[in-house]
Amino acid sequence: MPEDAHPTPGRRHPTIDDVARLAGVSTATVSRSLNSPARVREATRLAVEQAVNQLGYTPNFGGQALASNRTNTIGAIIPTMENAIFARALQALQETLATRNVTLLVATSQYSPTHEEAQIRTLLARGVDGLVLIGNDRLPGAYQLLDARGVPFVVLWSAPADAQHPTIGFNNIAAAAEVAHNVIGHGHRDIAMIAGIAQGNDRARDRIQGVSQALAKAGLSLSPGHLIECHYTVKDAELAATQLLQSDRRPTAIICGNDVLAAGCLRAARQHGVEVPSDLSVTGFDDIELATAVFPPLATVRVPHRRMGANAGEALLGWLETGIRPASVVLPTEFVQRLSLGDAPPGRR
Amino acid sequence: MPEDAHPTPGRRHPTIDDVARLAGVSTATVSRSLNSPARVREATRLAVEQAVNQLGYTPNFGGQALASNRTNTIGAIIPTMENAIFARALQALQETLATRNVTLLVATSQYSPTHEEAQIRTLLARGVDGLVLIGNDRLPGAYQLLDARGVPFVVLWSAPADAQHPTIGFNNIAAAAEVAHNVIGHGHRDIAMIAGIAQGNDRARDRIQGVSQALAKAGLSLSPGHLIECHYTVKDAELAATQLLQSDRRPTAIICGNDVLAAGCLRAARQHGVEVPSDLSVTGFDDIELATAVFPPLATVRVPHRRMGANAGEALLGWLETGIRPASVVLPTEFVQRLSLGDAPPGRR
DNA sequence: ATGCAATATGTAAGCGCTTACATTTTATCC
DNA sequence: GGATAAAATGTAAGCGCTTACATATTGCAT
Numbered sequence: 001m002p003e004d005a006h007p008t009p010g011r012r013h014p015t016i017d018d019v020a021r022l023a024g025v026s027t028a029t030v031s032r033s034l035n036s037p038a039r040v041r042e043a044t045r046l047a048v049e050q051a052v053n054q055l056g057y058t059p060n061f062g063g064q065a066l067a068s069n070r071t072n073t074i075g076a077i078i079p080t081m082e083n084a085i086f087a088r089a090l091q092a093l094q095e096t097l098a099t100r101n102v103t104l105l106v107a108t109s110q111y112s113p114t115h116e117e118a119q120i121r122t123l124l125a126r127g128v129d130g131l132v133l134i135g136n137d138r139l140p141g142a143y144q145l146l147d148a149r150g151v152p153f154v155v156l157w158s159a160p161a162d163a164q165h166p167t168i169g170f171n172n173i174a175a176a177a178e179v180a181h182n183v184i185g186h187g188h189r190d191i192a193m194i195a196g197i198a199q200g201n202d203r204a205r206d207r208i209q210g211v212s213q214a215l216a217k218a219g220l221s222l223s224p225g226h227l228i229e230c231h232y233t234v235k236d237a238e239l240a241a242t243q244l245l246q247s248d249r250r251p252t253a254i255i256c257g258n259d260v261l262a263a264g265c266l267r268a269a270r271q272h273g274v275e276v277p278s279d280l281s282v283t284g285f286d287d288i289e290l291a292t293a294v295f296p297p298l299a300t301v302r303v304p305h306r307r308m309g310a311n312a313g314e315a316l317l318g319w320l321e322t323g324i325r326p327a328s329v330v331l332p333t334e335f336v337q338r339l340s341l342g343d344a345p346p347g348r349r
Numbered sequence: 350m351p352e353d354a355h356p357t358p359g360r361r362h363p364t365i366d367d368v369a370r371l372a373g374v375s376t377a378t379v380s381r382s383l384n385s386p387a388r389v390r391e392a393t394r395l396a397v398e399q400a401v402n403q404l405g406y407t408p409n410f411g412g413q414a415l416a417s418n419r420t421n422t423i424g425a426i427i428p429t430m431e432n433a434i435f436a437r438a439l440q441a442l443q444e445t446l447a448t449r450n451v452t453l454l455v456a457t458s459q460y461s462p463t464h465e466e467a468q469i470r471t472l473l474a475r476g477v478d479g480l481v482l483i484g485n486d487r488l489p490g491a492y493q494l495l496d497a498r499g500v501p502f503v504v505l506w507s508a509p510a511d512a513q514h515p516t517i518g519f520n521n522i523a524a525a526a527e528v529a530h531n532v533i534g535h536g537h538r539d540i541a542m543i544a545g546i547a548q549g550n551d552r553a554r555d556r557i558q559g560v561s562q563a564l565a566k567a568g569l570s571l572s573p574g575h576l577i578e579c580h581y582t583v584k585d586a587e588l589a590a591t592q593l594l595q596s597d598r599r600p601t602a603i604i605c606g607n608d609v610l611a612a613g614c615l616r617a618a619r620q621h622g623v624e625v626p627s628d629l630s631v632t633g634f635d636d637i638e639l640a641t642a643v644f645p646p647l648a649t650v651r652v653p654h655r656r657m658g659a660n661a662g663e664a665l666l667g668w669l670e671t672g673i674r675p676a677s678v679v680l681p682t683e684f685v686q687r688l689s690l691g692d693a694p695p696g697r698r
Numbered sequence: 699a700t701g702c703a704a705t706a707t708g709t710a711a712g713c714g715c716t717t718a719c720a721t722t723t724t725a726t727c728c
Numbered sequence: 729g730g731a732t733a734a735a736a737t738g739t740a741a742g743c744g745c746t747t748a749c750a751t752a753t754t755g756c757a758t
Contacts, residue, residue: 013498015714026738031716041736056497061476062414063714066743071410073475082437082638087430091457103475106455108440126422126452127410148405149362234642263642270644289431293583293612294643295619364744375708380746390706412744415713 014055016063023051034059065127074316075105075123076132077116079201083232083260084288086134089156089309093132096313102129109134111232113200117142124149130316136161137202152319156308158202160328166319167328168311172203175301175333176210176255179283182299182335183253184218187344188281191215192226192251194240194261204229207257207285226251230261237264238271245272245280252280252344259284259291262298262340277342287336296339304331363404365412372400383408414476423665424454424472425481426465428550432581432609433637435483438505438658442481445662451478458483460581462549466491473498479665485510486551501668505657507551509677515668516677517660521552524650524682525559525604528632531648531684532602533567536693537630540564541575541600543589543610553578556606556634575600579610586613587620594621594629601629601693608633608640611647611689626691636685645688653680 020027025044033040033048040048051057065071074097078086094104105128109116117139123131124145131146131153143164146153153165160167183191193211196204212222225247230236237256241264244251256262262284266276274280276296284291284300291298308331315326343349369376374393382389382397389397400406414420423446427435443453454477458465466488472480473494480495480502492513495502502514509516532540542560545553561571574596579585586605590613593600605611611633615625623629625645633640633649640647657680664675692698 016716017714027715028717028739029737032737035716039736044736058474060415060714061420061474062411062416062418062745063743064716065411066409066415066713066745067411067715067717069411069716069743080436081430081439082433084431084433087436090430094457103454103456103471105452107452108443122452125407125410234638260638260642267642267644289583289609290639290642293609293616293639295616365746366744376745377709377747378707381707384746388706393706409744411715412713413746415715415743416745416747418713418746 013060014057015060016057018055019048019051019057022055023047070129071127072102073105073126073128074102074130074132074313075107075126075128077107077109077119077123078134079111080108080232081106083258083286084290085258085286085303085305088288089305092306092309093313094309096310097317100317102317111197111201113137113139113142117145120145124151129320130154132156132312132316134158135202136167137200137205152316152325154312154315154326156312158206159330161202166315166326168308168315168331169329170304170308170331170333172206173210173213175303175335176207176285177214178210178333178335179255179285179299179301180211180214182337183255183281183283183341184214184220186253186281186341187349188251188253189220189344190226190249190251190348191220191222191253191255192244193222193228193255193257194237194244194265195227195229195257196232196261197229204257211255232258232260234260234264234267237261238268239264241265241268242272245269245274250280252348253282253341254280255283257285259286259288259298259300262300263290263294266294266296266298266340276340279345281342281344282340284340291336292338299338299341300336302334302336304333307331362409363406364409365406367404368397368400368406371404372396419478420476421451422454422475422477423451423479423481423662424456424475424477426456426458426468426472427483428460429457429581430455432607432635433639434607434635434652434654437637438654441655441658442662443658445659446666449666451666460546460550462486462488462491466494469494473500478669479503481505481661481665483507484551485516486549486554501665501674503661503664503675505661507555508679510551515664515675517657517664517680518678519653519657519680519682521555522559522562524652524684525556525634526563527559527682527684528604528634528648528650529560529563531686532604532630532632532690533563533569535602535630535690536698537600537602538569538693539575539598539600539697540569540571540602540604541593542571542577542604542606543586543593543614544576544578544606545581545610546578553606560604581607581609583609583613583616586610587617588613590614590617591621594618594623599629601697602631602690603629604632606634608635608637608647608649611649612639612643615643615645615647615689625689628694630691630693631689633689640685641687648687648690649685651683651685653682656680 016027020030107119133155134157136158155167158169159171195208198205228240230240265282269276284298287300287302291300365376369379382394456468483506485507504516507518508520544557547554577589579589614631633647636649636651640649
């Protein structure tokens with residue numbers, strides 16, 4: 001960058017020395033005054049405060065980071081910002097961090113482990129003090145990076161896989177099984193599933209497994225053609241659903257890996273003149289705003305997104321402060337019955 | 350933080366000195382080798398590279414920031430992450446920045462100017478090299494902060510308001526007027542609007558103005574009871590729409606400030622047995638995925654979100670590199686006709 | 699070979715802050 | 729009032745990096 005790149009060249013920002021001089025104290029006192037006011041006399045604190053205001057001083061981030069070896073920054077890598085469920089979890093995380101003056105650095109992996117590893121590298125290079133990750137599917141290299149730096153991290157959205165790192169999530173298998181259980185309870189026997197792409201996504205895989213297990217328990221199964229994996233978009237789900245609706249033995253219920261997929265399903269049904277729920281039942285997962293914006297509103301699973309976000313913040317902050325690794329937490333989910341799930345057509349129970 | 354807070358205490362990260370020693374060169378050469386490889390002999394570069402790999406060295410962020418007075422970080426403050434339109438713009442921005450090894454720090458204002466000012470303060474304290482903001486409504490204090498630091502920033506989503514700062518957006522007034530024009534073209538004369546809250550949001554205000562102007566040009570007007578401002582949620586829009594549908598002279602068309610509001614409108618219509626579009630037309634704004642996930646799909650306005658994001662990135666990077674302030678840009682929008690907008694009922698044209 | 703310009707590398711001075719330790723001031727107790 | 733402990737403040741040494749400037753090396757024309 002050329003010397004004059006700055007839009008207002010020549011301006012020098014006041015440093016801690018300027019403040020110290022003006023307040024008639026040492027830089028150490030200024031630093032303490034700002035960072036641990038309790039360790040400074042009231043009168044001194046006020047003098048410093050006054051000087052700070054007068055000069056418009058703000059601490060230099062680099063200097064602070066270098067000297068304290070902390071950036072007060074937490075990184076989060078989510079699959080995508082386009083699904084509101086992650087956006088809302090991040091919001092809660094950010095609010096929690098903000099109470100302790102920690103900022104959140106967000107990156108996305110686009111559901112790609114390779115991307116995720118690259119983002120981990122970037123965030124570590126940015127000197128984050130801790131990291132929030134989604135799910136347990138990760139390249140070995142990613143764990144090596146994390147380990148090499150020794151940066152604390154928590155995993156969200158999954159159930160604890162092992163004792164390696166704290167996990168704050170829910171049981172995707174059980175939640176998906178509960179959905180399937182409810183679908184079966186409505187008399188459905190020809191059940192299909194549109195899932196997210198399982199490769200590199202343990203949540204998607206677990207949900208498939210949960211559905212499979214529940215079906216098996218009822219003496220049913222997810223026949224090969226009745227399980228379609230696709231990207232989490234309305235469009236792709238619409239195509240997948242179309243395929244299911246045109247198959248030989250059309251399912252009477254489609255269990256979807258999330259609400260976005262379910263919305264695509266509804267669109268396909270409408271396009272093919274299939275009535276929901278009288279001809280076809282559809283279920284979602286997540287309970288985002290979309291679930292009730294579409295018609296019929298989606299039976300789905302309420303996921304504790306805000307709690308995961310907030311807990312993750314607490315866990316990480318506590319870890320950084322005390323050095324004690326937080327425990328893993330499994331939060332409850334709740335099946336939400338809505339119009340999109342109805343009884344199987346009489347002839348096909 | 351206690352000394353042993355770190356999960357793997359005692360580990361010292363390799364520094365540039367370690368690399369220099371191992372590679373048998375000076376730290377200056379290591380630095381050059383990493384930051385401007387062209388200025389170093391091939392053989393030297395390889396030796397450094399080898400040492401870097403062997404040690405697992407990564408530059409310390411604080412040291413780098415302090416010495417170079419740059420953080421390679423751009424901040425963005427958006428109203429909310431929960432609207433996919435912003436999420437997608439950010440995605441594009443981030444992709445652009447990533448090509449130059451710049452990371453994006455995201456914060457949200459929740460549509461509150463006070464919040465936004467606080468976030469600006471936070472990001473500046475984080476040492477961002479530049480900033481991306483949404484809209485032109487801002488507290489004077491926010492501009493003072495920006496000005497005091499002399500940090501380059503660009504504004505998205507609005508049309509240039511003045512010569513003060515580069516703006517990369519579109520004409521909300523014209524776009525909204527175009528929507529109204531189309532609605533009028535379908536024979537509607539009783540037109541209502543559900544808008545976002547105008548206070549502190551120039552986009553919302555401009556869209557109201559655009560609709561008003563177009564109506565006025567056709568000899569119509571937005572009667573007081575036919576303009577409702579509400580938060581950008583499906584729920585609130587549903588309430589607002591309910592109110593409109595129950596009013597004395599029910600509108601035959603409701604123009605909404607964005608797609609989320611329009612989705613709420615559709616829900617209210619369904620609940621009151623009002624058919625869209627035969628009894629009531631509804632339009633949205635943004636053309637997010639939701640617009641076609643609902644039924645009937647929303648006539649709306651396609652907003653150049655990705656282009657705004659990408660352009661903002663280019664603009665800021667260029668500004669930082671060259672020191673030359675980029676020009677403002679007004680991007681085109683496109684009205685998208687879909688099923689939710691139809692002809693006014695015969696009796697009420 | 700020689701001289702000179704161009705290129706590559708080294709030396710060392712900070713960047714602005716925190717914090718261990720030393721010193722001074724204030725409070726407390728007998 | 730003096731000794732002692734506690735609290736407040738100061739001194740100064742880095743934290744790890746970049747970069748201006750000095751020096752060494754290389755390439756090239758003569």
